[in-house]
Amino acid sequence: MSGEAILIQGARIIDPSRGLDRPGDLLVCDSLIASAGEPVDPASLPGGSRVVRAGRRWVACPGFIDLHCHLREPGHEHKETIATGTLAAARGGFTAVCCMPNTEPAIDSESMVEYVLRQARATGCVRVFPIGCITQGRQGKVLAGLRELAEAGAIAFSDDGNPVGDPHIMRMALQYTVGLGLPIINHCEDHSLSAGGVMNEGWVATRLGLRGYPAAAEEVMIARDIALAEMTGGRLHLAHISTAGAVDLVRQAKARGLAVTAEATPHHLTMNDAWVLGRRDGGAPSPQPLVLSAYDTRTKVNPPLRSPADAEALAAALVDGTIDIIATDHAPHAITDKLVTYEEAAFGISVLETALGSLMGLVHGGLVDLPTLVHRLTVGPSQVLGGRFDDLATLRPGTPADVVLFDPDEEWTVDVGQFASKGKNTPLDGCTLKGRVKLTMVQGRVVFDGMGGAI
Amino acid sequence: MSTLQPVAEPKVTQTGGQCRRHLLDLDDFSPQEIEAVMETADGMREVLGREIKKVPTLRGKVIVTLFYESSTRTRVSFEQAAKILSADVINVSADSSSVSKGESLLNTALTLQATGADFLVVRHPHSGAPYLMASHLERSGVINAGDGWHAHPSQALLDMYTIRRHLGRLAGVKVAIVGDVLHSRVARSNLWGLARVGAHITLCGPPTLLPLDLLRGAGAEGGAYLPDTVAVETDLDRALDGADVVMVLRLQKERQQAGLLPSLREYCRLWQVNPKRLERAKPGALVMHPGPMNEGIEISPAVAHGSQSLIEEQVTNGVAVRMALLYMLAVPGREEAQR
Known part of the structure; x- marks a missing residue:
């Protein structure tokens, strides 16, 4: 012990990796977890140690791992950088983020993976794990050098917003990576069915006269990919599933014992397509006149916000494990990307800094219990990545101290002006959330201090 | 900012x-x-x-x-x-x-x-x-x-004004809106305006040119956001049955090219408002069209320029x-x- 100790006193310690949920202390020494749960006498600590008194009911747990975010660097630094994106992650309680390769140029070569890793080391404040492309230039035509990308440090493969449209290429990607242990992540959207749709097909789209993007556009490709995963034995991970039908498909695949995993985003779990009307409620059809804030471009996201019944199905699937993880799909955009008509606006929501607050709504609403939620943000993502980050998703003594401390009950009002992210694009701006990150540590180093102290 | x-x-x-x-x-x-x-x-x-x-x-x-x-x-x-x-x-x-x-x-x-x-x-x-x-x-x-x-909205108001001038009222008037409802702003504004004043509206068109949630009806969420005087119908004869007013919508020919319709010929045969189909409506029913027309597609020239047509008057109104x-x-x- 060299004077670098941090003691969190009197928290609810939740460690899903060991089924631990008990009140206690958490001690971090020399960048590692020293103890979790057992009482620690502060007098026993060396001088210079920091003692953090947790508030009543505060939770200490492994830092969250985000399997799906967009850091925009290189190429779109006006939307986000690795520096601002990882700071936003830290403020959201995330200690590791996996960044999508839809950069400019795309992350489809070893040198691009190395560039991102180097930038992350130089400017990032949380761990950054790059996701490599499935196909060269995300064009869907020729496989990227998947095994070389893996050697360089890519932890998964995805063409991000570009679905792998050609079933043969998808088959080859799944088959080529057999044995590698890294998932092929597909954004499932059949473009001929989504057909330029900008929001969920349904009564709200009809009401607004906006082109609909039906649930089936997502589901038909999920069904295809499941069949291909079954045939090849490849590792398939489904990005941001958003419909009840998608949940059913994944449930059936798991029942057949397939190595298929799926993620859901905080927004698809907690919002619905009536948000496009400017509403912030349960989303039941109503003949109310439109308000001036209708066509809220901050709600435009791909896949689109779905019906309330879809959101309910996602929450149930999160609880029963059909949905393995929560991923943010953090998609920061410049203000001008959203100050246009709904049709023109960019897809995407800035999520990292509101994720916990909105997800806690599920807990406060009695839909999900807290240990399950923490599991889907920690152990879940590590397992999707083949268990290689299990040391980061635990409070087991001796593992790196990637830790988040949060107050599940603090109410706060979202103010995008306070965001670390350059992306101010969230329909939650001005909304009150209940649940707030207080402290985030990566390898024992405090990267976000929401308790009044400086970083 | x-x-x-x-x-x-x-x-x-x-x-x-x-x-x-x-x-x-x-x-x-x-x-x-x-x-x-x-x-x-x-x-x-x-x-x-x-x-x-x-x-x-x-x-x-x-x-x-x-x-x-x-x-x-x-x-x-x-x-x-x-x-x-x-x-x-x-x-x-x-x-x-x-x-x-x-x-x-x-x-x-x-x-x-x-x-x-x-x-x-x-x-x-x-x-x-x-x-x-x-x-x-x-x-x-x-x-x-x-x-x-x-x-x-100004189109819907002029349509309503035209109806009111000829029938003396809007409440209880039976209006059939026929054609490409899915892509029509005219249909949507008329729907709200006419419903407000107590008119009955039947939306009619090919199933692929109706919003799916309306086509599938009151089953899932269908229609709960619409006034209850609105009905949806794919059969033109049934939609026109007893109508006081027939509003014909423009059919963009690109809809057929985009795969929404088998052929313009079939559209004309099943959904074109022509003298024979118009007989289903009330005698002397008013015929309207927001323009521009594709004569011979959604409306036959005989109806467009016939005695029941108010299409030019709509422009003046x-x-x-x-x-x-x-x-x-x-x-x-x-x-x-x-x-």
Whole structure:
């Protein structure tokens, strides 16, 4: 012990990796977890140690791992950088983020993976794990050098917003990576069915006269990919599933014992397509006149916000494990990307800094219990990545101290002006959330201090 | 940044339009407000019949038409209406302005507001464009002259005015709206307006040109957001049965090319309003079309130019109704039609 100790006193310690949920202390020494749960006498600590008194009911747990975010660097630094994106992650309680390769140029070569890793080391404040492309230039035509990308440090493969449209290429990607242990992540959207749709097909789209993007556009490709995963034995991970039908498909695949995993985003779990009307409620059809804030471009996201019944199905699937993880799909955009008509606006929501607050709504609403939620943000993502980050998703003594401390009950009002992210694009701006990150540590180093102290 | 913050002002008014600044759709119109438009339009029609068609009512007001889509009748109609009321009218079209240099809709709107425009009459291919403008403009009013598939409120009001002139009422009138409902802003605005005043509406078209949620009916969520006087029908004969009014919608030929229809021939055979199909409607039923027509596709020439057709009168009434709208928006607190 060299004077670098941090003691969190009197928290609810939740460690899903060991089924631990008990009140206690958490001690971090020399960048590692020293103890979790057992009482620690502060007098026993060396001088210079920091003692953090947790508030009543505060939770200490492994830092969250985000399997799906967009850091925009290189190429779109006006939307986000690795520096601002990882700071936003830290403020959201995330200690590791996996960044999508839809950069400019795309992350489809070893040198691009190395560039991102180097930038992350130089400017990032949380761990950054790059996701490599499935196909060269995300064009869907020729496989990227998947095994070389893996050697360089890519932890998964995805063409991000570009679905792998050609079933043969998808088959080859799944088959080529057999044995590698890294998932092929597909954004499932059949473009001929989504057909330029900008929001969920349904009564709200009809009401607004906006082109609909039906649930089936997502589901038909999920069904295809499941069949291909079954045939090849490849590792398939489904990005941001958003419909009840998608949940059913994944449930059936798991029942057949397939190595298929799926993620859901905080927004698809907690919002619905009536948000496009400017509403912030349960989303039941109503003949109310439109308000001036209708066509809220901050709600435009791909896949689109779905019906309330879809959101309910996602929450149930999160609880029963059909949905393995929560991923943010953090998609920061410049203000001008959203100050246009709904049709023109960019897809995407800035999520990292509101994720916990909105997800806690599920807990406060009695839909999900807290240990399950923490599991889907920690152990879940590590397992999707083949268990290689299990040391980061635990409070087991001796593992790196990637830790988040949060107050599940603090109410706060979202103010995008306070965001670390350059992306101010969230329909939650001005909304009150209940649940707030207080402290985030990566390898024992405090990267976000929401308790009044400086970083 | 400050100019980019939405203006916190409700669009909804319950007071007969006396504090309405924007005209975005008819979904927030009360029956009284619709009736007030009709009565004011009666007065305006009288002005249109004069030898010298000019009144000073809007002298000193600046009205800019901003059209991002081509249009003949709507743009000319608004311009005519404004000029008869002595407003100054400036026409901006997307292809001959800064829009073609890439200026955003919002910046164009702010620029026009800064030049002193009292009203922006906007036509835009994207649904919701007028809402974007209205929520960011502090001084200028926004008049929706058609946005995407969403709304075309002045068209719906002129349609309702035309019906009222011929039938003497709107309540209880049975209206069939036929054709490409899915892509039609005219259908949507008429639906809200007509429902407000107690008319019965049947939407009719090929299943692929009806919104799926309406086609599938009251099963899942269908229709709970629509007034209960709205019905959906794919069979033209049933839709026309006993109709007082038949509104025919334009069918863009591209819909067939996009795979939404097997062929124009089949469309004509099943959904074209021709003399034989029209026999299903009430004798003397009114035939209307918002234009521009594809004669021989959605409507046969014999019906378009037949004795029951009000298509030309709709255009004339459009000028009177738009005069009424401009007047009511620009002169708050009016009691009755101009002189």
